[in-house]
Amino acid sequence: MKSLKTKPxxxxxxxxxxxDYTIIYGFTFMLIFGLGTRDEYGTYSLNGFPALIPIALWLVLTVILEITLGATLxxxxxxxxxxxxTGHQRKLTFIESLKRHLLDPLDMxxxxxIGIITINNTLNNQRVGDIWAKTIVVSEKHFIENPI
Incomplete structure (x- = not known):
């Protein structure tokens, strides 16, 4: 396999x-204000099962979309x-994608x-999540020109 050249x-x-995170946070805020309970200070919180919905949404919109479709929205x-x-043209595994996205808060x-600095200063233009997951980000055009 030839060496794959990445771009930042x-x-x-x-x-x-x-x-991605505008969708996730937007839905989460609507959920909190729609289903949340308000306390005497005017703040809202989600309790019980509804508190798991934002986590499930994050998992679906990042990890599940990435492993099924090959990329997030x-x-x-x-x-x-x-x-x-490794440069293999395949979709990520669940663990690879989960590792990438668990470190999104650090990279963002x-x-x-932090993400911009690591992308611009690593050999394969990886952010911290990519380094941990052993992934790289390429243009979709690369897949069209070099089909699997």
Missing amino acids: NTGKRFFAGLI GNSLVGIMPIPS FPLSI
Whole structure:
């Protein structure tokens, strides 16, 4: 297999994350205000089963979409997709995708600075989640030009 050259694509990756997490946070806030209970200070909270819904939504919109379709909604809209760092053109496994996304909060804090720095300063343009999961992000165009 020939060596795969990655590109930082920081702009595309930033907007993909923005799309994905805008959907996740937007739905979560609507859920909190719709199903949550309000206390004497005016704050809302979810308790019991409804508190699990935002976690399930996150899992579906990040990990499940990535392992079934090959990319999250945001990644698909900007034309990028994660693959194993070996360069094999296949969808990620559940564990690979879960590892990538468990570190999203670290990569996105503060204002995605950590993710941008690691993407621009690692050999394969990986963020911290990609390094841990042993994944890289490539253009969907790469898959079209080099089918599986």
